[in-house]
Amino acid sequence: VTAAALTGRELATxxxxxxxxxxxxxxxxxxxxxxxxxTATDDEASAAYVRSIANAAGKEGxxxxxxxxxxxxxxxxxxxxxxxxxEVHGVMLQTPLPEGALLADxxxxxxxxxxxxxxxxxxxxxxxAGLPAFAPATAEAVLxxxxxxxxxxxxxxxxxxxRSVVVGKPVAHLLLDRHATVTIGHSRTADLAAITRxxxxxxxxxxxxxxxxxxxxxxxxxxxxxxTNVTDAGQLAGDVDPAVAxxxxxxxxxxGGVGPVTTALLLRHVVEAAAAVG
Ligand code: NAP
Numbered sequence: 001v002t003a004a005a006l007t008g009r010e011l012a013t014x015x016x017x018x019x020x021x022x023x024x025x026x027x028x029x030x031x032x033x034x035x036x037x038x039t040a041t042d043d044e045a046s047a048a049y050v051r052s053i054a055n056a057a058g059k060e061g062x063x064x065x066x067x068x069x070x071x072x073x074x075x076x077x078x079x080x081x082x083x084x085x086x087e088v089h090g091v092m093l094q095t096p097l098p099e100g101a102l103l104a105d106x107x108x109x110x111x112x113x114x115x116x117x118x119x120x121x122x123x124x125x126x127x128x129a130g131l132p133a134f135a136p137a138t139a140e141a142v143l144x145x146x147x148x149x150x151x152x153x154x155x156x157x158x159x160x161x162x163r164s165v166v167v168g169k170p171v172a173h174l175l176l177d178r179h180a181t182v183t184i185g186h187s188r189t190a191d192l193a194a195i196t197r198x199x200x201x202x203x204x205x206x207x208x209x210x211x212x213x214x215x216x217x218x219x220x221x222x223x224x225x226x227x228t229n230v231t232d233a234g235q236l237a238g239d240v241d242p243a244v245a246x247x248x249x250x251x252x253x254x255x256g257g258v259g260p261v262t263t264a265l266l267l268r269h270v271v272e273a274a275a276a277v278g
Contacts, residue, residue: 003245004149006224006252008141011148012260015268020060022271027061033274034063035090035116035266036082040075040098045230050094056263062270072101079109089277090116090270095166104165113276116269124165128173134269139170141261142203142224143178145252151201151222153178159196161185161212161239162205167226171203192216202248204239213241222250226258 023033035057037050050066057064065088067078075093082091091114093107107119115123118136126133146153158180162168172182185195187206196202196216204212205226217223227239238254245251252258 001219001246001249003223003248003251006145006149006222006250006257008145008252008257008259008261011144012264015144015261015264016056016060019062019264019268019271022275023061026271026274031274031277032061032063033090033270034065034088035092035270036065036067036085036088037092037094038067038069038075038078038082039094040069040071040101041094041096043096045228046094046096053092053263053266057267057270060267062267070098072098072106075101075106076109079106083109083111083114086277088114089274090114090266092117092266093119114273116266116273118170119166124170127170130177134273135174136166136170137262137266137269138167138205138226138258139174140265141258142171142226143174144261144265145224145258146201146222149222149250151250153180153201155179155181156200157181157183157198158201158203159183159185159199160203160205161192161196162207162226164205167205171205171226175201175203206239208239209237210241211239212244214243214247217244217247219247219249221248223248224252224258225254228254228259 054064082088091110104121110120112122118134123133127135158175160172163184163186172184176182185192193216197218201222203224209229225238225240229237231237236255
């Protein structure tokens with residue numbers, strides 16, 4: 001058996017094309033959608049991700065400003081300024097953050113209407129409560145990919161590995177909203193393989209290359225790999241061992257699975273945020 005590859009590029013292209021059309025309309029109306037990305041790290045993987053967002057935004061007619069600072073106080077001051085800037089429609093705070101700083105804490109300074117990557121506790125609370133809000137783009141991308149490939153969620157057992165505020169928790173809530181029965185595993189989970197083998201749909205967001213091997217997956221499962229790890233050889237690798245393709249029915253590749261859809265949804269959010277103003 002070889003699992004079907006749940007690639008995200010086609011879906012991402014469709015989402016981006018629609019965002020570009022709306023962006024052009026808004027630009028004609030004098031309101032070009034504008035994203036500001038705040039970074040406070042030298043992390044190369046993170047910098048590459050931010051560059052790819054800026055590049056994608058440019059291609060779709062969305063303005064993108066990169067703002068670099070080095071301290072938590074600098075992040076707060078920058079976010080406060082962006083919150084008040086009517087020209088800026090979307091604000092994203094990129095991790096990793098300075099030592100000791102918490103994303104959910106600093107992101108409180110991003111107003112919900114500009115919180116295009118769903119980073120603030122208000123956005124997470126609204127997503128959890130089923131109120132309108134931007135969900136974190138990565139979490140939404142997981143659901144978008146599952147929908148695109150018509151993977152049934154209703155009544156099925158979804159297991160999420162990872163419980164971060166950015167990915168694991170919001171993904172679990174979105175799956176729950178779609179009537180999946182959800183289990184969340186994490187670093188203290190006893191016998192992770194026994195849990196993940198119960199999954200009809202397995203979503204892995206741990207940030208550990210090769211964490212999930214064939215022994216973690218039951219035949220027939222759909223596996224979504226959110227992990228992005230840079231190997232010693234400088235290659236991008238997911239959390240799922242490629243050998244899982246011999247067991248699962250479907251597996252999203254890294255790169256080329258969740259990643260492109262995440263970027264596309266982030267751009268869609270910026271356009272929606274700009275459209276919602278005024
Ligand atoms: P994170 O904040 O480091 O959280 C990782 C989670 O995985 C934690 O809940 C942790 O458990 C759990 N975990 C770590 N090691 C584990 C193990 N051995 N067994 C079971 N669970 C384990 O990371 P994140 O921000 O959620 O990101 C997760 C991954 O997704 C990373 O690779 C990141 O680069 C990637 N990512 C991809 C995209 C994309 O667009 N494709 C976007 C964002 C993030 P504890 O809570 O117990 O520590």
